[in-house]
Amino acid sequence: MEKKIKIGLIGLGTVGSGVYKVLQNFDNIEIVKIAVHNKKKKRNIEGLDESIITDNAYEVVNDPEVQIVAELIGGTEPAFDLIKTAIKNGKHIVTANKELLAKHGEELFNYAQDNNKVILYEAAIAGGIPLIMPVKTILAGNKINKIKAILNGTTNYILTKMDVQGASYNEVLAEAQDLGYAETNPTGDVEGFDAAYKITTLATIAFGKRIKFENVYREGITKIRPEDMKAANEMGYKIKLIASAELDNEGKADVRVHPMLVPKYKTLAHIDYVTNAVTLSGNPVGEITLSGPGAGEFPTASSVVGDILAIVSELGKTDYILPMMRCNHNENAQMIDISQTQNKYYISICANNKTGVIGKIGTACGEHNISLASIVQKEVKDNCADITVITEICKEKDMLEVIETLKNDENILNVNSMIRVQV
Numbered sequence: 001m002e003k004k005i006k007i008g009l010i011g012l013g014t015v016g017s018g019v020y021k022v023l024q025n026f027d028n029i030e031i032v033k034i035a036v037h038n039k040k041k042k043r044n045i046e047g048l049d050e051s052i053i054t055d056n057a058y059e060v061v062n063d064p065e066v067q068i069v070a071e072l073i074g075g076t077e078p079a080f081d082l083i084k085t086a087i088k089n090g091k092h093i094v095t096a097n098k099e100l101l102a103k104h105g106e107e108l109f110n111y112a113q114d115n116n117k118v119i120l121y122e123a124a125i126a127g128g129i130p131l132i133m134p135v136k137t138i139l140a141g142n143k144i145n146k147i148k149a150i151l152n153g154t155t156n157y158i159l160t161k162m163d164v165q166g167a168s169y170n171e172v173l174a175e176a177q178d179l180g181y182a183e184t185n186p187t188g189d190v191e192g193f194d195a196a197y198k199i200t201t202l203a204t205i206a207f208g209k210r211i212k213f214e215n216v217y218r219e220g221i222t223k224i225r226p227e228d229m230k231a232a233n234e235m236g237y238k239i240k241l242i243a244s245a246e247l248d249n250e251g252k253a254d255v256r257v258h259p260m261l262v263p264k265y266k267t268l269a270h271i272d273y274v275t276n277a278v279t280l281s282g283n284p285v286g287e288i289t290l291s292g293p294g295a296g297e298f299p300t301a302s303s304v305v306g307d308i309l310a311i312v313s314e315l316g317k318t319d320y321i322l323p324m325m326r327c328n329h330n331e332n333a334q335m336i337d338i339s340q341t342q343n344k345y346y347i348s349i350c351a352n353n354k355t356g357v358i359g360k361i362g363t364a365c366g367e368h369n370i371s372l373a374s375i376v377q378k379e380v381k382d383n384c385a386d387i388t389v390i391t392e393i394c395k396e397k398d399m400l401e402v403i404e405t406l407k408n409d410e411n412i413l414n415v416n417s418m419i420r421v422q423v
């Protein structure tokens with residue numbers, strides 16, 4: 001009889017349950033131990049063998065029978081130590097832990113390589129979308145120099161609802177929390193941390209140079225106003241939280257997460273609600289967009305199980321498993337600071353309806369070498385002339401200086417928003 005491959009699961013929440021259920025379809029795989037946080041919790045999993053459940057995750061990573069550990073708890077600790085212990089004990093790792101990889105990927109991948117073990121992580125970035133394996137294998141002949149992506153379903157859901165309903169951020173957030181689409185503490189999603197973790201690892205493998213999470217610029221969606229949504233729509237854009245990574249001609253990396261006005265002719269403008277999507281530009285392939293569910297029990301399980309099967313198919317065949325899947329990039333990417341980047345901007349200004357105000361805006365921009373693509377004053381409401389500016393491409397540092405100048409002008413009551421525009 002064929003010997004079964006023995007799996008240990010750490011975590012039996014949404015993703016862990018999905019992985020457990022999907023693995024029941026494979027006769028050559030047996031789950032021999034599962035670690036949970038609370039053993040007493042009732043779980044809706046048919047045929048679950050309670051005797052293999054423990055509330056001590058070290059029983060999984062120290063179990064001599066276990067060959068592959070799937071870490072599905074998230075967070076940096078105890079996941080970091082559990083994975084290192086499992087590798088030390090000779091196990092391969094599958095993880096969905098984007099935060100851990102973004103913060104400690106370098107150490108973990110090097111440790112795995114030194115111990116001739118692999119860490120696979122398809123589920124950590126864009127949940128169910130096959131992304132890591134394609135980038136590492138079939139796209140390996142490409143020089144990828146640009147990624148634009150929607151990597152967070154919660155924020156994409158909120159922005160889509162704001163767009164469709166004309167509602168405020170706070171209204172939609174409360175509704176999303178009621179429906180369980182947003183967490184009670186939504187910071188990780190709405191402030192862009194989740195997307196920043198994901199783009200850190202994705203850019204590292206796509207560019208073949210290590211990106212440090214602390215060098216990734218990040219801004220969330222909490223300041224986006226319904227008025228910005230409306231103005232963007234009228235000018236032919238949608239507002240999305242974009243995770244972006246670009247490599248310039250000198251090999252310097254610009255990696256960031258922030259809201260953007262995305263032109264409606266781009267695919268990402270039409271990725272709505274919780275769907276994720278990634279547009280990659282590479283040579284020779286050109287531009288490709290992969291889209292699909294970025295989270296959820298079964299989409300995420302699809303990626304975790306795919307990684308487990310990839311390891312299973314290689315086990316015992318070679319001492320050097322899945323070399324293409326390694327992520328041992330030791331060259332740190334030189335990064336471009338956000339202040340030095342070149343962008344196009346949308347600015348929303350509230351001003352007194354006085355002679356010369358638009359002239360002053362034009363002059364401030366001109367003095368900083370910023371050319372205007374458009375400037376529109378649509379209405380005067382509550383003593384506020386609502387002026388919308390779109391610039392041509394210019395340096396971030398210059399744009400920020402202009403905004404400071406405008407804020408100090410007695411006739412400019414407020415600069416409501418500054419949002420970068422995708423070109």
Ligand code: HSE
Pocket residue numbers: 151152153154155189194294295
């Ligand atoms: N919190 C993430 C999201 C899902 O909202 O997309 C898991 O990565």
